Amino acid sequence: xxxxxxxxxxxxxxxxxxxxxxxxxxxxxxxxxxxxxxxxxxxxxxxxxxxxxxxxxxxxxxxxxxxxxxxxxxxxxxxxxxxxxxxxxxxxxxxxxxxxxxxxxxxxxxxxxxxx
Numbered sequence: 001x002x003x004x005x006x007x008x009x010x011x012x013x014x015x016x017x018x019x020x021x022x023x024x025x026x027x028x029x030x031x032x033x034x035x036x037x038x039x040x041x042x043x044x045x046x047x048x049x050x051x052x053x054x055x056x057x058x059x060x061x062x063x064x065x066x067x068x069x070x071x072x073x074x075x076x077x078x079x080x081x082x083x084x085x086x087x088x089x090x091x092x093x094x095x096x097x098x099x100x101x102x103x104x105x106x107x108x109x110x111x112x113x114x115x116x
Contacts, residue, residue, distance in 0.1 A: 001103035002027035004096045009110030012086055016114070020081040022096030022107055027108070032100045036081045038072060038092035038112075045095065051080060064090075085102035086114045 008020040020036065035050040049070035058070050069082040071088045079096060091114050096107035 001100060002103070004098060004105050004107035005069070006094065006096050008109040008111040009094060009112045011113045011115065013116050014088060014114055016087060016104050017082070017084045018086065018112060019110075020083070020094055020096075020110060022079045023083075024077040024079070024098060027098065027103070027105065029098070030074040030092075032070055032078040032098040034070075035099065036079075036093045037097055038090075038093045039095065039109075046092075048094070051079065068086040075077075086112075088114050090114050 001049050003025050003104060005023045008018060010018065012018050031053050033050060033053050036048040037045045038048050039045040046061065048061050048064055049068055051070045060068060067085045074081045079088060093109040093111050095109045098105040
């Protein structure tokens, strides 16, 4: 059974940076597309960024383009989300997701709060 464990969340001032990590185990990490989602209370979970399994092609939500960078280290079975120029509206619980149809795994989430 696959497992994902996020870390790196916390409180940061507007304009600051954070790097989230997601460590995977229990499945063949390199063959899964990896994504970061976020969710705020009362809203649906939103896709933030995705990195493909083979080519490493990345895609981003318009709201985070040019500020966030997703990357993966297949040797460490870890995916990262570098978040720069953070805004209060980036405040959310951030979730890691692994997907290779028909399987998908979710992490437990890590809170990111952007506030002065």
